[in-house]
Structures are given as structure tokens and as C-alpha cells.
Amino acid sequence: MSEPEILLEVKNLKKHFPIYRGVFKRIVGYVKAVDGVSFTIRSGETVGLVGESGCGKTTVGRMVMGAYRPTSGEIWFKPPNGEPPVDLASVDSRRMKALRPHIQMVFQDPFASLNPRMTIREIIAEPLVVNKIARGKELERRVRESIEMVGLQTHHLSRYPHAFSGGQRQRISIARAMGLFPSLVVADEPTSALDVSVQAQIVNLALDIQSRFGLAYLFISHDLGLIRHFSSRVVVMYVGHVMEYAPAESLFKRPRHPYTEALLSNVPTTRPNLLGRKIILRGEPADPANPPPGCPFHTRCLYVQDICREVMPSLEEIEPEHKSACHFAGTLDLTGCDALGCVL
Amino acid sequence: MVPALVVEDLRVYFFLEQGVVRAVDGVTFSLAPGRTLGIVGESGSGKSVIGQSILRIVPPPGRIVGGKILLRVDDGDGSPQQIDVTKLHPNSRQARSIRGRQVAMIFQEPMNSFSPVHTVGSQIVEALMLHAQVRYDEARDRAVEMLRRVGIPQPEIRIDAYPHQLSGGMRQRAMIAMALVCNPKILIADEPTTALDVTIQAQILELLKSLQKEFGMAVLFISHNLGVIAEICHDVMVVYFGKVMETAPVETLFRNPIHPYTKALLKSVPGIDTPVRHHLATIEGTLPEPHANIAGCPFFGRCTVCTDGVVCSDEPYELAKVADDHFVACPQVCFIA
Numbered sequence: 234m235s236e237p238e239i240l241l242e243v244k245n246l247k248k249h250f251p252i253y254r255g256v257f258k259r260i261v262g263y264v265k266a267v268d269g270v271s272f273t274i275r276s277g278e279t280v281g282l283v284g285e286s287g288c289g290k291t292t293v294g295r296m297v298m299g300a301y302r303p304t305s306g307e308i309w310f311k312p313p314n315g316e317p318p319v320d321l322a323s324v325d326s327r328r329m330k331a332l333r334p335h336i337q338m339v340f341q342d343p344f345a346s347l348n349p350r351m352t353i354r355e356i357i358a359e360p361l362v363v364n365k366i367a368r369g370k371e372l373e374r375r376v377r378e379s380i381e382m383v384g385l386q387t388h389h390l391s392r393y394p395h396a397f398s399g400g401q402r403q404r405i406s407i408a409r410a411m412g413l414f415p416s417l418v419v420a421d422e423p424t425s426a427l428d429v430s431v432q433a434q435i436v437n438l439a440l441d442i443q444s445r446f447g448l449a450y451l452f453i454s455h456d457l458g459l460i461r462h463f464s465s466r467v468v469v470m471y472v473g474h475v476m477e478y479a480p481a482e483s484l485f486k487r488p489r490h491p492y493t494e495a496l497l498s499n500v501p502t503t504r505p506n507l508l509g510r511k512i513i514l515r516g517e518p519a520d521p522a523n524p525p526p527g528c529p530f531h532t533r534c535l536y537v538q539d540i541c542r543e544v545m546p547s548l549e550e551i552e553p554e555h556k557s558a559c560h561f562a563g564t565l566d567l568t569g570c571d572a573l574g575c576v577l
Numbered sequence: 578m579v580p581a582l583v584v585e586d587l588r589v590y591f592f593l594e595q596g597v598v599r600a601v602d603g604v605t606f607s608l609a610p611g612r613t614l615g616i617v618g619e620s621g622s623g624k625s626v627i628g629q630s631i632l633r634i635v636p637p638p639g640r641i642v643g644g645k646i647l648l649r650v651d652d653g654d655g656s657p658q659q660i661d662v663t664k665l666h667p668n669s670r671q672a673r674s675i676r677g678r679q680v681a682m683i684f685q686e687p688m689n690s691f692s693p694v695h696t697v698g699s700q701i702v703e704a705l706m707l708h709a710q711v712r713y714d715e716a717r718d719r720a721v722e723m724l725r726r727v728g729i730p731q732p733e734i735r736i737d738a739y740p741h742q743l744s745g746g747m748r749q750r751a752m753i754a755m756a757l758v759c760n761p762k763i764l765i766a767d768e769p770t771t772a773l774d775v776t777i778q779a780q781i782l783e784l785l786k787s788l789q790k791e792f793g794m795a796v797l798f799i800s801h802n803l804g805v806i807a808e809i810c811h812d813v814m815v816v817y818f819g820k821v822m823e824t825a826p827v828e829t830l831f832r833n834p835i836h837p838y839t840k841a842l843l844k845s846v847p848g849i850d851t852p853v854r855h856h857l858a859t860i861e862g863t864l865p866e867p868h869a870n871i872a873g874c875p876f877f878g879r880c881t882v883c884t885d886g887v888v889c890s891d892e893p894y895e896l897a898k899v900a901d902d903h904f905v906a907c908p909q910v911c912f913i914a
């Protein structure tokens with residue numbers, strides 16, 4: 234079986250936000266929110282993106298969908314019409330406008346992301362109108378198709394967002410994103426505000442849409458159980474850098490980076506007999522405005538050696554497809570889910 | 578021992594044009610000092626409103642229409658008293674002093690609890706000066722220390738940041754720091770770790786446990802994350818449509834859940850035996866219409882166990898004891914257990 238084609242290829246992506254001080258708004262430094270991130274997404278697959286809060290996940294998502302211009306790096310995107318890949322980081326704004334419908338984003342907060350003064354019909358129609366994709370009868374047909382696709386009914390279309398629960402609102406944001414038949418959806422913690430039964434409905438919906446339309450997801454979440462359930466490959470970030478990038482199965486079975494090991498060991502479990510096996514990280518999390526020299530994780534790493542304090546490790550392939558940015562990735566015997574017995 | 582908090586038959590209704598929403602409809606529980614009670618349940622089941630009632634900050638058109646909320650207050654001479662906060666005026670001096678000193682809340686939406694025009698630090702310092710009656714310098718030192726304990730990098734610098742300059746997870750931690758800094762007797766934590774990665778989350782849970790040991794803090798912990806509930810709580814209460822469905826010690830609830838709603842909830846989480854990229858178990862249907870007034874079991878209609886509908890929709894709601902500390906409100910419970 235040949236692998237599906239590459240849909241998105243991110244190369245050495247960076248985003249540095251200036252820090253201003255004083256009345257003259259002088260730039261006194263930079264928050265290196267994303268500092269050299271590379272990964273690829275194939276057509277129709279789900280890539281999970283996990284990492285510490287503040288490590289740059291949302292910023293990566295926003296650059297991919299064109300909301301932030303990268304400080305440097307490349308974002309190669311393959312348009313669905315058979316044209317050659319385009320670098321979204323350097324493309325002019327006219328071209329970007331034409332490409333934008335193919336990449337959509339679903340946000341974390343189903344309460345803040347829908348305009349309260351628009352009806353559901355207007356909310357779903359807006360991107361179709363703005364991108365001049367449909368109007369009149371065709372527009373109405375597309376809107377109805379989208380709302381039904383997410384398991385709501387056409388009589389919901391004339392209501393306003395406040396009349397819906399959190400789970401229903403998240404369905405509406407998905408309907409809005411799906412209406413354009415994107416080939417990539419960036420889903421930024423799409424279920425973290427929802428209870429587990431609604432979360433399960435949304436996950437099932439996302440899986441169904443994926444198998445029907447073959448779209449790909451960049452799925453950002455703190456929930457490693459969901460990441461494992463949903464993703465074929467996983468990117469683990471820490472303070473603007475990729476620490477590990479691997480097929481989900483291999484990553485959960487045998488992590489190759491100490492930060493991933495710590496993450497897995499800290500997944501909360503409903504099995505009380507498995508408590509107490511956590512790797513408690515000491516030390517301060519690194520600050521992206523003032524990252525430490527060497528490996529960004531060295532201040533909290535259990536296995537730290539002198540070299541880690543001085544030299545930043547590069548992301549290397551340890552076994553086929555499994556990459557890690559750790560000087561000792563090949564020699565450390567790290568514990569994965571099976572041995573930790575975590576419920577994942 | 579006098580519990581830190583006793584809630585008896587609490588009823589909180591929202592009087593809307595379209596009808597009455599019975600957000601909390603006869604909830605009873607008690608919480609001892611040094612203990613943590615978890616509250617889980619579907620979105621819209623009344624969890625946050627329970628917390629708001631204890632602080633007396635239920636927004637209009639919501640009102641406490643029945644029940645008691647007895648708060649333990651320790652006098653100087655060491656004999657604890659109970660005051661019923663439902664009897665207080667929400668803006669009275671006593672109610673305000675309870676909010677600052679006795680009971681603190683970590684809110685579900687961090688943006689709502691910080692003013693956007695003041696730095697995070699100034700808001701924590703102000704709370705300390707007001708409630709702990711300490712001078713500015715000491716308050717600032719304590720604020721920095723608390724920000725450090727919740728894992729904010731470089732707290733001496735971040736203390737001067739405005740809320741929008743922090744990432745979602747940092748804001749949440751700053752709010753946790755603000756709630757904990759005055760050593761409350763009771764902490765209401767409403768989804769406190771949703772924006773945090775698991776390593777920081779573990780650190781916060783450890784911090785809560787250690788403050789609990791140190792000061793005997795009682796915690797009401799609201800969360801959708803069942804793993805977190807399992808790790809931090811001593812007891813768990815499952816609510817549905819404003820009513821308690823099941824309450825039990827934590828191990829019992831996860832090992833031997835009885836109510837069909839509890840069981841369904843536990844099944845919707847992907848587990849080790851869930852085949853990856855397959856459908857997760859869901860609960861068919863939705864909560865009843867918010868204005869509905871349901872006499873029988875509110876889970877009736879979605880429950881897969883209940884085939885004999887007559888019993889479930891007609892029996893009055895009742896929380897029955899099935900074992901020590903284990904209570905279940907299911908008309909079918911004797912058949913299931």
C-alpha cells in the first residue's frame with residue numbers, strides 16, 4: 234500500500250513575538266513562541282499536537298491557517314486541485330485568499346467563537362459568502378447540508394447561539410468549518426470544554442467526516458487518551474521546539490524523549506491501584522521569553538547530563554519514522570504506556 | 578466533627594421568560610475539613626451553580642429558592658459555629674467576608690475572574706491586603722511565592738503581566754494562585770485544570786493536596802476529567818439535570834458504579850481496550866429541555882437499562898442507600914445491583 238500524498242509540510246517554522254517596554258514601546262526582547270518546528274501531515278490523516286501549556290501549539294495552528302505570518306520557515310501546502318505545493322509562509326495575499334478555504338480552524342471555546350448576534354444560518358453561510366463559493370439557492374443547500382452533517386436539524390438554522398449547549402455549539406463551529414470542504418482542519422482543543430459524553434459524540438463525528446471526505450486534522454489537545462485514540466502520528470512540543478515526532482503507536486509504547494515519558498506517566502487514571510507511578514518533574518518550566526541554553530527541557534529532565542546544558546539536540550530519526558530531540562534518545566530506556574499501565 | 582460545609586436540599590432556579598430552569602433541584606451533601614468532594618455530570622447539569630450558591634454569587638434571574646447551606650465558622654475560642662449562608666444578603670458584610678476569607682473559588686472561565694485593565698499581580702496583592710490584612714511588601718512577596726508554587730515561570734516578572742499577555746494555561750494558574758493565596762477554609766475548584774498539560778496539572782493537584790494537609794482545607798472539585806477526579810477526590814457526587822444521581826467514595830464509584838448514568842459516563846472515555854480510531858461509546862439523546870419539570874428519573878428516555886418505563890418516569894426521585902456512604906437515585910436500583 235502506498236502512503237497518501239503529503240498535504241502539509243512545515244519546515245523550521247518560527248514565530249517570535251516582540252516584547253515592548255516603556256512609553257516609546259521599545260522592543261526589549263522576543264517571546265520565542267515557536268522556534269524551529271518541522272512536521273508533515275498526509276492527506277486524510279490526523280496528526281496530534283501535544284505539549285506544555287504556553288509551548289506554542291496555538292501559535293503553530295494559527296500560522297498554518299494563515300492567521301499569523303511566520304517570523305521564518307516554510308509551510309508547504311498541496312492544493313486539492315492537483316497544482317504543485319505552495320509555501321503559505323511566503324505566498325502573496327491574493328494567492329493566500331484563494332487557498333484559505335482549504336484550511337479551516339475549530340477553536341477551543343465554543344462560547345466565544347460564535348458571533349452571538351448572528352443566526353446559525355448566517356454563521357454557517359458566512360465563510361461561503363466571503364469566499365464567494367455559493368449564493369442564493371446553492372448557498373441555502375450547502376448550509377442545510379452542513380448542519381445535517383453535524384447531526385443538527387434545519388429548524389435550528391434560524392436560532393441564535395445562546396439557545397444551544399456547549400456540545401451543540403461545537404457542532405455548529407464544525408459545520409461552519411466543514412461547509413467549505415477543507416482538506417485540512419486545525420482543531421485547537423475542540424473538546425476540552427465539554428463533558429465526556431459530548432466529547433465522545435464530537436470525536437465520532439470528526440471520525441465520520443474524515444472517512445467520508447478524506448480530510449486531515451491537526452489535532453491540538455492536552456488529553457493524551459484522545460490524542461492516542463484519534464491520531465496516526467504525534468508531535469510533542471516543549472517551549473517552541475519539537476521534542477518528539479512519531480507514529481502514535483510507537484510513541485505511546487516506547488517514548489524516546491524524557492518529556493514524553495513524563496507526560497505519559499502523569500496522565501490521570503481512574504484506576505486507583507496505578508497511582509504513585511508518576512514522574513514528578515522538578516524545576517521551573519522554561520520561559521519562551523528567556524529560554525535556557527542547550528536543551529529547553531534540561532531544567533526539569535531526570536536524565537540531564539552536562540552536554541544537555543550546553544548543546545541543543547537536533548531532531549534525529551531513532552527508528553523508522555520515530556524522531557527525537559534528545560542527546561540520549563538511542564540509549565535511554567524510557568517507560569511507555571504498557572509498563573506504566575496507564576489507562577491509555 | 579462539625580463539617581466544613583453542609584448543603585441540604587438546595588434548590589436554585591432561574592426565572593426566565595420561557596419558563597423556570599431548575600438548575601439545582603434538591604441537592605444534599607456534606608464536606609468535612611481536609612476532604613475533597615468531586616462533582617461530575619453532563620454540561621448544564623448545575624455543577625457551577627452549586628458553587629455559585631455557596632459564594633452567594635448566583636446571577637439574576639437565578640435565585641436560591643429552598644434549602645440550607647451551612648458553613649462552619651471557627652470562632653476565636655475554638656468552638657465552631659454554623660451559619661446558613663442562604664439567609665445572608667449577597668452584598669452584606671458577612672457574605673463578602675465569607676467570600677474573601679472562608680471560601681474561595683477557581684472559576685471555570687479564567688478571563689472572567691481577572692480584570693483586563695489591571696496586572697495579575699496587583700489583583701492578587703489587593704486580595705491579600707484586604708483579607709489577610711498584610712502590608713504591601715509582604716503581600717507582594719506572598720503573591721510571587723504563590724505564583725511560583727503554581728508553576729508560573731519567572732514569577733517576579735510575570736506578576737506584572739496583564740491577563741491577555743499570558744497563555745490560556747498561565748492565566749488559569751494565576752487564578753489558582755489568587756484563590757489559594759488567602760488560605761481559604763473551603764475551596765471551590767470549577768474545572769481548574771482544563772487548560773493545563775498533564776505535568777503541570779499533576780503539580781497543581783499535588784499543591785492542593787499539600788495545602789489540604791497543611792491547613793485542613795476542604796475542596797469541592799468540579800471536573801469533566803474523570804481521571805483527575807479519581808486522583809484528587811475522596812468522594813464523588815454524580816449530578817444530572819440538577820439532581821444527585823449517585824454519590825460514593827471514589828474507589829467505589831469507579832470500581833462499582835451502580836447508576837446507569839454513571840456507568841454510561843465512565844464508558845465514554847477512551848480506555849485501553851477501545852480500538853483506536855473507532856467510535857467511542859456515547860449516551861444517545863440530550864438533557865431534557867431546560868424548563869422541564871420532571872417528577873421521576875430525569876435520565877429516563879436516555880437510559881438503556883430502564884425498559885420498564887412506567888416505574889422510572891412515575892416513581893418520585895429518591896436517593897437510596899445501597900451501602901455505607903454509597904447512595905443511588907435509580908428506581909431500578911434493586912434490580913440492577
Ligand SMILES: Nc1ncnc2c1ncn2[C@@H]1O[C@H](COP(=O)(O)OP(=O)(O)OP(=O)(O)O)[C@@H](O)[C@H]1O
Binds near residue numbers: 286292772
Ligand atoms: N499575540 C501574542 N503576543 C505576545 N505573546 C504571545 C502572543 N500569543 C502567544 N504569545 C506567547 O507565546 C507563547 C505560546 O503561546 P500559545 O498560545 O501558542 O501556547 P499554547 O501551547 O497554545 O498554550 P496553551 O496550552 O496554554 O493554550 C506563550 O508564552 C504566550 O504567552
Ligand SMILES: Nc1ncnc2c1ncn2[C@@H]1O[C@H](COP(=O)(O)OP(=O)(O)OP(=O)(O)O)[C@@H](O)[C@H]1O
Binds near residue numbers: 598625627636637685
Ligand atoms: N445566568 C444564567 N441564566 C440563565 N440560565 C442559567 C444561567 N446560569 C446557568 N443557567 C442554567 O442553569 C443550568 C445549570 O448550569 P451550570 O452552569 O451550573 O451547568 P454546569 O453543570 O456547570 O455545566 P458545564 O459542565 O457546561 O459547566 C443550565 O441549564 C443553564 O442553562
Ligand SMILES: [Mg+2]
Binds near residue numbers: 290291
Ligand atoms: Mg493554546
Ligand SMILES: [Mg+2]
Binds near residue numbers: 625626767
Ligand atoms: Mg460549569
